[in-house]
Amino acid sequence: MLKSLCRSLCAVAALCSLAFNGQASADEHDGYKTVPLRTHSLYQPYLDSDLQSRWFDFGGTTIIRADQYIRMTSDRQHQTGWLWSRLPLTATNWEIEFEFRIHGDGHLHGDGFAFWVTKDRATAGPVFGSVNKFDGLGIFFDTYKNNRPGVIFPYVMAMLGDGHTDYDHDTDGKEQELGGCSARGIRAPNMASRAKVTYFQEKFLSLELQYKQPDSWTTCFHVPNVTLPAVGYLGFSAQTGELSDNHDIITIAARNLYTSPTAPNTDSGKKGKKKASKDGYPSYDDRHSAEGGGWGWFFIKLVLWVCVLVGGYVGYTLYRAQQRQSRF
Ligand SMILES: [Ca+2]
Numbered sequence: 001m002l003k004s005l006c007r008s009l010c011a012v013a014a015l016c017s018l019a020f021n022g023q024a025s026a027d028e029h030d031g032y033k034t035v036p037l038r039t040h041s042l043y044q045p046y047l048d049s050d051l052q053s054r055w056f057d058f059g060g061t062t063i064i065r066a067d068q069y070i071r072m073t074s075d076r077q078h079q080t081g082w083l084w085s086r087l088p089l090t091a092t093n094w095e096i097e098f099e100f101r102i103h104g105d106g107h108l109h110g111d112g113f114a115f116w117v118t119k120d121r122a123t124a125g126p127v128f129g130s131v132n133k134f135d136g137l138g139i140f141f142d143t144y145k146n147n148r149p150g151v152i153f154p155y156v157m158a159m160l161g162d163g164h165t166d167y168d169h170d171t172d173g174k175e176q177e178l179g180g181c182s183a184r185g186i187r188a189p190n191m192a193s194r195a196k197v198t199y200f201q202e203k204f205l206s207l208e209l210q211y212k213q214p215d216s217w218t219t220c221f222h223v224p225n226v227t228l229p230a231v232g233y234l235g236f237s238a239q240t241g242e243l244s245d246n247h248d249i250i251t252i253a254a255r256n257l258y259t260s261p262t263a264p265n266t267d268s269g270k271k272g273k274k275k276a277s278k279d280g281y282p283s284y285d286d287r288h289s290a291e292g293g294g295w296g297w298f299f300i301k302l303v304l305w306v307c308v309l310v311g312g313y314v315g316y317t318l319y320r321a322q323q324r325q326s327r328f
Contacts, residue, residue: 007322022173032095032257032259033258036254037089039085041056042249045168046064057122059082060081061073061081070083070207073245074241075103075105076240080129081237083235083237085235090231094257095199096234097196098194099194101191101192103245104244106107106243111128111238114140114234116233117235118130118136118196118229119231122233129238133164134161137160139159142155142156142173147172148168152184153182154184155181155187156183157178159180160228167312179221179223183220192250195208203225205228206221219247233324
């Protein structure tokens with residue numbers, strides 16, 4: 001009797017500790033609540049003990065150096081490599097931050113790498129190592145200027161593919177561009193760069209880059225009213241042709257984002273200045289002041305309350321049982 005009660009108490013304690021861990025991982029970040037998405041994150045040593053990754057597939061010329069990087073292409077001609085999540089991203093709103101490094105010898109470099117969230121996955125092709133006429137989002141880190149007069153390279157641009165439209169290499173995707181920026185320092189021989197892609201369904205898609213100095217983010221683009229396919233796989237691919245470079249992915253940190261749907265319009269002044277943009281959503285610059293909350297928090301609080309109640313009950317029963325035992 002006493003043993004089984006002890007076991008119950010341990011189980012409740014474990015459940016509560018899980019809930020607390022969940023609470024700890026629900027981080028406040030840029031005004032949103034964020035929860036890490038393990039299924040779409042990747043860190044050293046990248047592989048499990050059986051030399052597989054539970055959540056990602058690798059292919060083409062990709063090589064993995066467990067303590068350093070995932071190298072999609074080496075600094076050699078005609079290489080094509082990729083990595084893709086095994087599961088689709090099902091989070092409605094998400095943020096994917098990744099660290100990468102583009103480097104190599106020689107004076108001319110190419111062709112660059114791509115970040116993908118698309119309906120299809122894991123097929124090599126001519127657009128920075130993946131298929132053309134894709135359905136979903138591609139963000140291209142283009143290090144070779146084919147033909148785009150007046151634009152400084154490397155150039156980073158996003159394209160929303162509809163499954164039919166071609167990416168045009170000859171004009172570096174000028175006609176297909178959704179948003180983009182020049183990022184001269186992104187190809188750095190001695191330093192890794194970072195990118196952070198943030199997507200709020202039907203609200204916006206943004207890209208921030210970190211390459212000038214550590215902890216300093218530069219907004220590359222912020223495009224309102226973007227809707228991606230509801231289900232898309234996360235991928236990275238890279239390609240070299242006549243020109244070459246090492247294209248390395250170092251870490252991927254994916255996060256689920258959520259915020260209270262009513263927060264933007266309930267300006268109670270509790271947290272100081274908080275204003276909503278025209279669409280009733282906190283403007284990009286005011287994200288720091290957006291109040292969190294939402295169903296995730298509600299759920300965590302609910303679990304904690306249940307833990308307290310059940311813990312109290314089990315503790316009391318245990319106490320009663322001990323009393324009874326000491327009586328006999
Ligand atoms: Ca190009």
